[in-house]
Amino acid sequence: MKRTKTKVLAAVAVGALTVSSLGACAYNETLGRNQLLIVDDASLIQQADVAWAEALRTQPISRDAALNQRVRRIGDRIVQAAGLTNRSWDYAVFVSDSPNAFVLPSGKIGVTTGLLALVRNDDQLAAVLGHEVGHVVGRHAAERYSSTALTSVGLQIAQGASGDYGQAVGSIGGLAAQYGVLLPYSRRDELEADRLGVDYLAAAGFRPTEAVALWRLMAAQRQAAAPEFASTHPSDATRIAELERYIASRGW
Template sequence: MTCACATRRGLLAGLTCGVLVAGCSENAATGRRQFAPVPDDQLSLMADQAWAQVRAEAPVLADAASQARLARVGTKLAKASRRADLAWEFTVFDRPEVNAFVLPNGKVGTFRGLMEFTRDDDELGAVIGHEIGHVIARHPAERVSQQLAVEVGVGLVQAVLANGDYAEHAGDIAGALGMGAMYGVILPYSRKHELEADRVGLDLMQQAGMDPGGALRFFGRMAETSASRPQPPEVLSTHPADAARLKALREAVAALPKG
């Protein structure tokens, strides 16, 4: 999710006390308990600001056919999500990246490169379903909550150390703790989120009358195009490795109800 750092810091400061005392809740879409106490209205406020910034900085694609195609596919999936409380909006931006993004207020952006790369509506639906899946699974709330908890925890440790025998090394120790949380908690959860969004997206595709096999075709071609480029170790990445993701997708497609 894109947002201004200052806005995020203000939100984090305001939510500190609530997050420290809040418990976990179960998400029906993923079937697991998650630490995501950040209020949806606060996330929506951040998302509104981020969307306005994107619209101001990125040119909208002046191609009515592409905009209509995205709206057609996106509207079907949004309806399947049963989140009529969100003001869903789908926009194609005139940039070459093969990518898309979603904000927790229901704003979905794709780039011209993605529209050109997808060969049919089912492939496009795989991407948009994945993005909507992040919202249904409350991944934005979970990510912000985790970052807040890490920042609060590291700050408390640094404050304690600063008044003790380790004051000289308080900054270094706090930094090491922050890095440990990044690679031990935040990045692994980010990879988990991607796989969860894939599974939720497949469910949405099926409910919307689309072919979930489009996800296998799309992500398979994406893996082929990235095979020639150097890839970071999975432990350092926000996304699962291509092979692991495709394996999980094949299993998820095979497990979908037939009929």
């Protein structure tokens, strides 16, 4: 998760990934669309785990037992609702005033103390964690890496990342700068993760409407935002409108 929400941070550290067969197209039933996936999942997960271990070693981590237990408790409920209990999940609270969150494709979720100070209830935190889990279900990291590799942009694009995305990554120590490629999710990815996140938080017994309340909070605390056409993320107004539409369509 990152400028777009507390995701507000989406940092994916994927170094030296092994490319399998070029042009591999896979149908993602959850998303209802085909995805171009040429990245070796084992390599993706291995590099993500390396980045996670290094972040835990080098970045300030909150030792507040209550904060960590809260994130784990809610995260585990979301993971169960998403049907992803077949993998090992880990959570960490990074000490940073910037309200952000991120997920690595190996099932590692980081949130900042700034985010936990911003959300007003467990439902809003569940919306954040649901969004992050949605990125994993959507295989967005692998898809972004694959599309970047095929268009031969790669590290140059990553190193050229600017604005609040780069600042958000900096708030947790620049995982991608140390371990590979920084790949911001697309607007489509973000909106897909929003919808999946709402599904998971509802299935886990949280209030879906609090996802909208969360984004209103995020919009209010942001002093400035790049215009949507200049950003890889949807504007707050677009995100809120899409969430409201989707929640209404589900009768929530």
